[in-house]
Amino acid sequence: MRDLLNTFYAIHISEEILIEDRVAYQCDNHIYFITLATNNKALHMEQSLLAYYVVEKGYDQTAHPVPNNYGEWITHYRDEDYLVLKVTSLKNRRKADHGKELAQFHRNNSAYAFEPQHVSSYGQWKQLWIEKLTNYEKKIIEEAKEHKNNYYRLLMDILPYIIGICENAIQYVNECNQESRYDQSDQGTITFQRYHDQLQRSIMWHTDLVYDHVARDLAEFIRYQLLYNEEQAFNDISVFLKSYQSIYPLSIFSWRLLYARLIYPAHLFDLIDEAFTGRNFEKHYEQLRRMIDRQTNYEYCLHRFHESVGLDPKRLQMPVVHWF
Numbered sequence: 001m002r003d004l005l006n007t008f009y010a011i012h013i014s015e016e017i018l019i020e021d022r023v024a025y026q027c028d029n030h031i032y033f034i035t036l037a038t039n040n041k042a043l044h045m046e047q048s049l050l051a052y053y054v055v056e057k058g059y060d061q062t063a064h065p066v067p068n069n070y071g072e073w074i075t076h077y078r079d080e081d082y083l084v085l086k087v088t089s090l091k092n093r094r095k096a097d098h099g100k101e102l103a104q105f106h107r108n109n110s111a112y113a114f115e116p117q118h119v120s121s122y123g124q125w126k127q128l129w130i131e132k133l134t135n136y137e138k139k140i141i142e143e144a145k146e147h148k149n150n151y152y153r154l155l156m157d158i159l160p161y162i163i164g165i166c167e168n169a170i171q172y173v174n175e176c177n178q179e180s181r182y183d184q185s186d187q188g189t190i191t192f193q194r195y196h197d198q199l200q201r202s203i204m205w206h207t208d209l210v211y212d213h214v215a216r217d218l219a220e221f222i223r224y225q226l227l228y229n230e231e232q233a234f235n236d237i238s239v240f241l242k243s244y245q246s247i248y249p250l251s252i253f254s255w256r257l258l259y260a261r262l263i264y265p266a267h268l269f270d271l272i273d274e275a276f277t278g279r280n281f282e283k284h285y286e287q288l289r290r291m292i293d294r295q296t297n298y299e300y301c302l303h304r305f306h307e308s309v310g311l312d313p314k315r316l317q318m319p320v321v322h323w324f
Contacts, residue, residue: 001025001034004077008068009084019090020203030086033063037074037081044083046116048073050190051206057108061091062204090202099243101199102221106214107248109190120211122188125173125257129264133166136272143276151275151285158292162268168321169264175319176260182253185214194270195220215254218244219261226301227267227294233301234308241309255311256318262302263321267291 005011005025015026025032038044044065051064063085068075075082121128140159144152192198192208195217210216221240225233244250250258271291275284306313306320313320 004034004075004082005032005084008070008075008077009066010069011084020201024087030088031090032066033085033087035083035085037083040118041074043118044073046119047206047209049114050112050116050119050209050211053112054109054190054204054209055088059105059204060088061202062206063087064206085206087203091200091204096200097243098197098200099240099245100247102195102217103244103247105199106185106189106191106217110187112188112190112211115188116211119209120188121216122212125260125264126170126177129166129170129173132269133163133170136269137163139276140272147281149281149285151281151288154285154288154292155272155275158288162265165263165265169260172263172319172321173257173260176253176256179253179256181251183249183251185248186251186253188212189214191217192220194224194266196224197221213254213257214248214250215257215261218250218254219258220266222258223262223267226262226298227291230297234304238309252316252318255316259302259305259318259320262305268295 001023002013002025005013005027011025011027011032013025013027013032017024017026017031019031022033025034048065051062054062055064064087065073065083066086067073068084073083075084115122137159140152140155144156188211191210191212191214193210198204198208218241222237225237229236241250268291271284271287274287275281278284301308302321306318311318
């Protein structure tokens with residue numbers, strides 16, 4: 001890979017290092033990564049543009065593609081297509097105020113002027129969720145006929161449950177669209193695919209970036225806490241949201257959209273996605289079984305969610321889902 005960097009990018013490596021379990025190449029004060037290019041060039045270009053905008057806003061830890069000596073973003077080398085990613089500087093691992101940091105990221109990037117076509121979900125949740133549920137239901141049933149194993153038997157058992165939750169989320173987000181109590185924070189901005197703590201890591205990857213409503217990142221952060229940080233979840237979520245709102249207050253529309261996304265079982269779809277491509281069915285069975293065990297507590301947390309963050313849904317005229 002040194003030869004690829006030397007020949008096609010005129011980058012002469014001084015050192016190889018390991019960062020986040022990935023091989024990195026140091027040249028002067030910059031760090032480079034080499035990754036296989038995806039076949040979707042439109043997707044790649046849009047995420048690259050988002051990454052460049054984020055870098056311009058001062059997020060130098062963002063790994064963003066760079067062109068080769070011929071002005072091409074993708075380099076064909078030894079029968080494969082590659083991207084070379086550059087990081088100007090690693091983020092200091094000192095933990096900043098997490099909620100404020102995400103709010104500033106959303107505010108700083110809300111002026112991005114060109115809504116992408118391939119990596120934007122802004123204003124499209126209802127339609128995207130309907131399409132995903134339809135496609136996945138069909139694919140799961142087809143795969144279960146072909147693969148008669150414990151994983152698919154379990155998945156077929158819970159499929160009606162997944163369908164029911166999705167329909168609730170779709171109905172809830174549809175009602176959100178009738179909400180008129182929104183403000184400046186409800187405009188689209190640059191967000192993440194699944195936000196956990198990416199802003200606090202040493203590197204942000206361009207493939208994590210999408211364009212959406214701020215509620216996407218807030219909901220995914222909260223989802224992660226409810227699933228994997230059960231003992232401290234409500235305390236950490238309350239501190240995080242209070243900190244976030246000191247910079248970027250949420251409208252009633254944002255709160256409703258956030259709750260709709262929490263209802264939507266993105267964590268279950270992520271596991272199903274992995275099984276579609278991974279094919280390690282024993283591992284996927286154990287992962288799904290553990291996630292189903294967590295789901296009971298997750299539903300209980302959703303039932304308590306508004307109370308835990310100091311909201312009164314009745315006073316604010318916000319609908320709640322009663323079957324949790």
